[in-house]
Amino acid sequence: MRIGQYLVTDMEKSLHECCFTRDVYNILQLWLALARLESYDNARKVLNKAREHIPTDRQIWITAARLEEANNNTNMVDKIVERGSSLFVL
Numbered sequence: 268m269r270i271g272q273y274l275v276t277d278m279e280k281s282l283h284e285c286c287f288t289r290d291v292y293n294i295l296q297l298w299l300a301l302a303r304l305e306s307y308d309n310a311r312k313v314l315n316k317a318r319e320h321i322p323t324d325r326q327i328w329i330t331a332a333r334l335e336e337a338n339n340n341t342n343m344v345d346k347i348v349e350r351g352s353s354l355f356v357l
Contacts, residue, residue: 295324307338323354
């Protein structure tokens with residue numbers, strides 16, 4: 268698929284390079300964009316890596332839970348919500 272002059276795969280490669288090889292670990296939107304472009308298994312890996320680098324960002328935890336829910340993996344949804352909510356106890 269083309270978007271302008273770029274192939275989607277080129278954009279995906281660029282995002283992957285930014286997230287995994289450069290010092291931009293704390294840029295939430297890059298992690299989320301890369302996860303949206305990936306397959307289910309790779310999106311899980313991306314979101315897990317994002318949680319390692321930005322563990323207190325709620326959007327990453329919510330996105331991970333939604334990914335599991337969309338793939339009918341309810342056991343993982345419960346685990347993610349439980350782990351994530353333990354970080355945000357008031």
